[in-house]
Amino acid sequence: MKKNDRTVMIIKLVLLSVFAVAVLYPLAWMIGSSFKPEATIFKDLGVIPKQFTVENYFIGWKANGRTSFSVFFRNSLFISILCVIGNLLSCVLTAYPFARLRFRGQNIMFALMMMTLMIPQHATIVPQYVYFYKLGWIDTFLPMIIPKFLATDTFFIYMVMQFIRGIPRELDEAAIVDGCSVYSVFTRIILPLTRPALVTTTIFTFMWSWNDFFTQLIYLRSAPKYTVTLGLRMFVDSTAKSAFGAMFAMSTLSIVPMLILFVLFQRQLVEGIATSGLKG
Amino acid sequence: MRSLKNRTAPYVFLIPWILGFVILTAIPLFMSLYFSFTNYNLLTAPKTVGFSNYIKMFTTDVHFKNALKVTFLYVFVSVPLQLLVSLILALVLNKGVPGLSMFRAAYYVPSLLGGSVAISILWRQIFGMQGLLNLILQRMGINSTISWIASPKTAVWTLVILRMWQFGSPMIIFLAAIKQVPAELVEAAEIDGATRLQRITRIVIPMISPIILFNLIMQIISAFKVFTESYIISGGGGGNGGLGGVRDSLLFYTLHIYSEGFNKMRMGYASALAWFLVLIMAIVTGVIFAAARKFVYYE
Numbered sequence: 001m002k003k004n005d006r007t008v009m010i011i012k013l014v015l016l017s018v019f020a021v022a023v024l025y026p027l028a029w030m031i032g033s034s035f036k037p038e039a040t041i042f043k044d045l046g047v048i049p050k051q052f053t054v055e056n057y058f059i060g061w062k063a064n065g066r067t068s069f070s071v072f073f074r075n076s077l078f079i080s081i082l083c084v085i086g087n088l089l090s091c092v093l094t095a096y097p098f099a100r101l102r103f104r105g106q107n108i109m110f111a112l113m114m115m116t117l118m119i120p121q122h123a124t125i126v127p128q129y130v131y132f133y134k135l136g137w138i139d140t141f142l143p144m145i146i147p148k149f150l151a152t153d154t155f156f157i158y159m160v161m162q163f164i165r166g167i168p169r170e171l172d173e174a175a176i177v178d179g180c181s182v183y184s185v186f187t188r189i190i191l192p193l194t195r196p197a198l199v200t201t202t203i204f205t206f207m208w209s210w211n212d213f214f215t216q217l218i219y220l221r222s223a224p225k226y227t228v229t230l231g232l233r234m235f236v237d238s239t240a241k242s243a244f245g246a247m248f249a250m251s252t253l254s255i256v257p258m259l260i261l262f263v264l265f266q267r268q269l270v271e272g273i274a275t276s277g278l279k280g
Numbered sequence: 281m282r283s284l285k286n287r288t289a290p291y292v293f294l295i296p297w298i299l300g301f302v303i304l305t306a307i308p309l310f311m312s313l314y315f316s317f318t319n320y321n322l323l324t325a326p327k328t329v330g331f332s333n334y335i336k337m338f339t340t341d342v343h344f345k346n347a348l349k350v351t352f353l354y355v356f357v358s359v360p361l362q363l364l365v366s367l368i369l370a371l372v373l374n375k376g377v378p379g380l381s382m383f384r385a386a387y388y389v390p391s392l393l394g395g396s397v398a399i400s401i402l403w404r405q406i407f408g409m410q411g412l413l414n415l416i417l418q419r420m421g422i423n424s425t426i427s428w429i430a431s432p433k434t435a436v437w438t439l440v441i442l443r444m445w446q447f448g449s450p451m452i453i454f455l456a457a458i459k460q461v462p463a464e465l466v467e468a469a470e471i472d473g474a475t476r477l478q479r480i481t482r483i484v485i486p487m488i489s490p491i492i493l494f495n496l497i498m499q500i501i502s503a504f505k506v507f508t509e510s511y512i513i514s515g516g517g518g519g520n521g522g523l524g525g526v527r528d529s530l531l532f533y534t535l536h537i538y539s540e541g542f543n544k545m546r547m548g549y550a551s552a553l554a555w556f557l558v559l560i561m562a563i564v565t566g567v568i569f570a571a572a573r574k575f576v577y578y579e
Binding site for chain 2: 009012013016019020023024026027029030042043045089090093094096097101103106109112113116119120121122123124125126127128129130131133147149150151152157181182183186207211213214217218228229232233235236237244247248251252254255258259262266269270273274275
């Protein structure tokens with residue numbers, strides 16, 4: 001019986017490992033291929049390059065020759081960081097009164113807010129585009145950033161709210177007895193204690209803004225404003241056939257920030273997904 | 281004094297949200313409904329045309345039917361398969377495996393990166409004519425020289441595979457749910473002589489059925505909204521057959537909205553398309569919720 005269990009376990013482990021290798025192989029092949037000489041990429045199934053080169057990275061980094069990936073990375077980083085700041089500020093500001101305070105119109109406002117969870121982006125994208133067009137914001141970063149400062153990511157508001165509800169009310173009450181105003185309860189008690197939820201918000205907002213393609217595609221028009229995702233698109237659009245190495249090199253670089261966040265915050269990511277269904 | 285402060289403070293905190301809700305959600309919602317009954321190209325004022333945009337969808341727009349077909353096939357094939365894979369793996373991993381966190385991490389990586397442009401680019405190369413898949417098939421002695429993306433019959437399946445590949449995040453949710461199933465229930469069934477399969481189908485699956493419903497709804501909604509993959513894999517307009525691929529085989533609904541609204545500047549028609557998508561998604565989730573009453577077990 002015991003021995004039988006062990007064989008079952010070994011078979012299971014082998015199958016799981018084989019499956020893991022199969023799942024990760026395409027990704028590993030891309031990363032490996034980014035270090036192979038252009039001509040050998042589609043002749044070699046291996047992951048580890050037989051001839052190691054970083055030439056693809058130099059070619060890819062130059063992009064179209066006029067605007068390089070230094071610009072694209074800087075733009076992506078700038079947008080993502082501002083989106084994170086916007087989401088952190090606006091989500092916690094919105095979550096606090098809904099979770100802790102009583103005020104007129106609370107129920108109806110909460111219902112409206114939860115309704116926005118169910119409205120797909122498409123139902124509002126055209127008028128938003130018209131707004132931003134009239135404001136002269138096309139080909140600027142504002143259409144990506146400003147909405148984050150206006151608490152449009154309901155998912156995170158709700159998550160932070162649930163978290164605040166878990167903080168013992170006695171803490172607020174004690175602080176109020178000690179003479180704290182509603183505002184200082186917020187800054188001294190709630191804000192420091194919601195840190196774990198804010199970390200989750202930071203990671204997911206950064207990754208989603210970094211990966212965002214649709215919004216950046218419709219609003220950003222000129223190469224100096226392009227982000228990494230739009231820079232990568234240039235490889236797909238161009239008719240030049242022989243740039244697979246460069247394309248893989250820049251694709252690899254584009255996922256490095258995601259992988260770094262994953263390694264650093266794996267626990268928070270897994271918990272965020274398991275407890276609130278946040279998608280990766 | 282305290283209550284006085286309390287009266288204004290909530291609204292002070294809510295200023296950003298109220299602004300955002302009114303300006304970026306409520307007004308645009310009504311505006312896009314209005315636009316859907318107009319012809320509007322941004323440059324001249326919208327011109328009211330009644331229901332003609334909605335009529336156009338079902339009559340003169342030859343791409344609309346293709347977009348619906350591709351999207352429905354994708355949503356209703358890829359999501360169940362993706363959830364099946366993630367459920368099976370969650371059940372296997374739950375039994376306690378050495379290195380569980382390592383497997384969980386490895387299986388999660390595709391979900392982490394799946395929606396990125398980088399992965400769509402990779403997919404385009406894997407299933408291309410001289411791609412990785414054909415190379416593997418040739419090494420195995422199968423002489424395959426077709427481009428899986430450029431042939432209309434196989435194109436959408438490359439995206440189905442891409443979604444299945446991202447089984448990691450629903451798997452993590454399933455794993456967390458299975459852990460919550462009371463051990464006594466499973467043990468009691470074991471004592472009563474239930475086989476392993478019976479324990480899974482009669483105890484574990486019913487107990488986690490609310491989570492299955494949750495994953496199903498979330499994944500269906502996100503599958504309806506797929507854009508990056510169809511844009512990049514169909515070549516961003518520069519590749520085979522233009523935006524939407526050969527014979528619209530990769531023309532997902534959202535790509536059609538994009539192409540009408542933001543390429544051809546038909547804002548009115550794009551709004552009508554968008555509202556029709558909202559309607560479809562509402563009906564689909566409504567039907568699933570209604571059907572779920574029979575299958576989902578709530579304590």
